[in-house]
Amino acid sequence: MTAATISLRRWGFVHKWSSLICTLFMLLLCVTGLPLIFHDEIDxxxxxxxxxxxxxxxxxxxxxxxxxxxxxxxxxxxxxxxxxxxxxxxxxxxxxxxxxxxxxxxxxxxxxxxxxxxxxxxxxxxxxRFTYIMLKLHTDMFAGLPGKLFLGLMGILFCVAIISGIVVYAPSMRKLSFGTYRARRTRIVRWLDVHNLAGILLVAWTLVVGFTGVINTWxxxxxxxxxxxxxxxxxxxxxxxxxxxxxxxxxxxxxxxxxxxxxxxxxxxxxxxxxxxxxxxxxxxxxxxxxxxxxxxxxxxxxxxxxxxxxxxxxxxxxxxxxxxxxxxxGDYGGMPLKIIWAVLDVLTIIILGTGVYLWLRRRKAGVTVERSIASASSVENAALTSP
Incomplete structure (x- = not known):
C-alpha cells in the first residue's frame, strides 16, 4: 500500500466522521436558516x-x-x-x-x-413568532451560551468535513469526467454522484457560510x-x-x-x-x-x-x-435577488447533507456488499464511499 493511498484513507476517515458528527445539526441549521433568509417578508x-x-x-x-x-x-x-x-x-x-x-x-x-x-x-x-423560534433554534437551540458554543463546534467540524471532502474528491474522480452522473448505475452510485457534484460545486459557499456561522456563535x-x-x-x-x-x-x-x-x-x-x-x-x-x-x-x-x-x-x-x-x-445585504440565491444554495446544501446520511445508512445496512457494488462500477468509487 502506497503512502498516497494511506494518506487518502486518512483524509477519508476525517471526512466521514467529521461529517457524521455534525450532519444532523447542520441539517437543523439549514432548515431553520431557510425561513430566516426571508424573515422580514414572513413577519x-x-x-x-x-x-x-x-x-x-x-x-x-x-x-x-x-x-x-x-x-x-x-x-x-x-x-x-x-x-x-x-x-x-x-x-x-x-x-x-x-x-x-x-x-x-x-x-x-x-x-x-x-x-x-x-x-x-x-x-x-x-x-x-415563527421567525423568533427559528432564530433561537438556529443560534443556540434555546440553550443560551452553551448552545451557541456547541453549534460553533459543529460548524468547525462542518468546515473540516468540507476541506477533507475537497482532498478526497480529486483522486476519487480521476477516471471520470467532471460532473459525471451515472444514470444507469445502481441507486447508491447515482446518489454518490449527486452528493459529490453538489458538494464540490458549493464548496466555496458552504465554507463561507460555515465559517461565518462559527464566528457568529462567538x-x-x-x-x-x-x-x-x-x-x-x-x-x-x-x-x-x-x-x-x-x-x-x-x-x-x-x-x-x-x-x-x-x-x-x-x-x-x-x-x-x-x-x-x-x-x-x-x-x-x-x-x-x-x-x-x-x-x-x-x-x-x-x-x-x-x-x-x-x-x-x-x-x-x-x-x-x-x-x-x-x-x-x-445574505441580507443585497436585497431580494441575493436572498433567493442564498435560499437556493441552502436547499442544495440540504441535499448534500441528506445524500451523505443516505449513503452512510446504506453502507451500514449492506456492509461490504455496497462497497463491492461501487467498486465494480469504478475502481475509485470505493474510496469515494468514505464520505458519509
Whole structure:
C-alpha cells in the first residue's frame, strides 16, 4: 500500500466522521436558516404592525428626548437601555426598556416609535413568532451560551468535513469526467454522484457560510472581550463613578457624537449602566454609509453629566469581523435577488447533507456488499464511499 493511498484513507476517515458528527445539526441549521433568509417578508405576511407616517425625504427627526418620554409613558415602571434606529424601516425607532438598568437586556420590552413624529406605534411581543423560534433554534437551540458554543463546534467540524471532502474528491474522480452522473448505475452510485457534484460545486459557499456561522456563535464572547478590553480602556479614568442622578439630554449627546465622527450616521445609543457603556456615559454607536461600512460600528462615549465627548475609537478587528460575518451569513445585504440565491444554495446544501446520511445508512445496512457494488462500477468509487 502506497503512502498516497494511506494518506487518502486518512483524509477519508476525517471526512466521514467529521461529517457524521455534525450532519444532523447542520441539517437543523439549514432548515431553520431557510425561513430566516426571508424573515422580514414572513413577519410582514404573518403579523400586522403599525406603520410610521409617510414623510417627504429630508424631514427632520423628532427630538429624541420627547420620543423617549413618549415611549416610557407606554411602558410605566421601565427604564431605557437602548435607542435603536430601525435598519429595516428608516421611519421607525426601537426603544429597548427593562425593569432596571441592570436587568437582562435579552428580556427587554421593545417599543416601536415613529422617528419623525415621536409618536408611539406598538410594542410587539416577538417571542411567539415563527421567525423568533427559528432564530433561537438556529443560534443556540434555546440553550443560551452553551448552545451557541456547541453549534460553533459543529460548524468547525462542518468546515473540516468540507476541506477533507475537497482532498478526497480529486483522486476519487480521476477516471471520470467532471460532473459525471451515472444514470444507469445502481441507486447508491447515482446518489454518490449527486452528493459529490453538489458538494464540490458549493464548496466555496458552504465554507463561507460555515465559517461565518462559527464566528457568529462567538458573539457573546466577542462582546465580553470588547468590554474588558477597549471599553475598559476608554472608561478607565471614570471607573469609580456611578450612574448620574440626572442625565444630559440624549438628543444633545447624539448631536455631539455625530459632530465628532463626521460622515457617519447614528445606529444605536446605549444608556449609562448598560452592557455597551460605562455607568457614567452614553455610548453612541455610528455606522458608515456604504454597503460595507454600514455594517461597521464606531463608538463615541459622551459624559452623561456634562454632555461632552470623552473618547471615540474604531472597533477592534475581531469585533469588525463579527459585524461583517453576520449579514454575510444570512445574505441580507443585497436585497431580494441575493436572498433567493442564498435560499437556493441552502436547499442544495440540504441535499448534500441528506445524500451523505443516505449513503452512510446504506453502507451500514449492506456492509461490504455496497462497497463491492461501487467498486465494480469504478475502481475509485470505493474510496469515494468514505464520505458519509
Amino acid at each position: 410582514d405576511l404573518l403579523h400586522d404592525q403599525v406603520k410610521p407616517a409617510e414623510v417627504p425625504p429630508g424631514t427632520p427627526q423628532a427630538n429624541l428626548d420627547s420620543l423617549l418620554a413618549n415611549a416610557l409613558a407606554s411602558a410605566p415602571g421601565k427604564v431605557p437601555h437602548f435607542l435603536v434606529w430601525d435598519r429595516d424601516d428608516p421611519n421607525a425607532m426601537v426603544v429597548s426598556v427593562g425593569p432596571s438598568i441592570t436587568s437582562d437586556p435579552s428580556k427587554n420590552t421593545l417599543v416601536r416609535m415613529d422617528l419623525h413624529t415621536g409618536a408611539y406605534l406598538d410594542a410587539p411581543d416577538v417571542t411567539g 458573539a457573546d464572547l466577542v462582546l465580553k472581550l470588547w468590554q474588558f478590553g477597549q471599553l475598559s480602556e476608554m472608561t478607565a479614568q471614570y471607573s469609580g463613578r456611578s450612574v448620574p442622578a440626572k442625565l444630559t439630554p440624549v438628543n444633545a449627546a447624539v448631536a455631539v457624537a455625530s459632530q465628532a465622527v463626521p460622515g457617519m450616521t447614528p445606529s444605536f445609543v446605549a444608556f449609562p449602566g448598560t452592557i455597551f457603556s460605562s455607568k457614567s456615559h452614553y455610548a453612541v454607536f455610528l455606522h458608515g454609509n456604504t454597503p460595507l461600512t454600514s455594517r461597521l460600528l464606531k463608538p463615541a462615549l459622551i459624559d452623561a453629566e456634562t454632555g461632552k465627548l470623552t473618547d471615540t475609537r474604531d472597533m477592534p478587528w475581531y469585533v469588525s469581523a463579527l459585524f461583517i460575518s453576520q449579514p454575510l451569513h444570512f
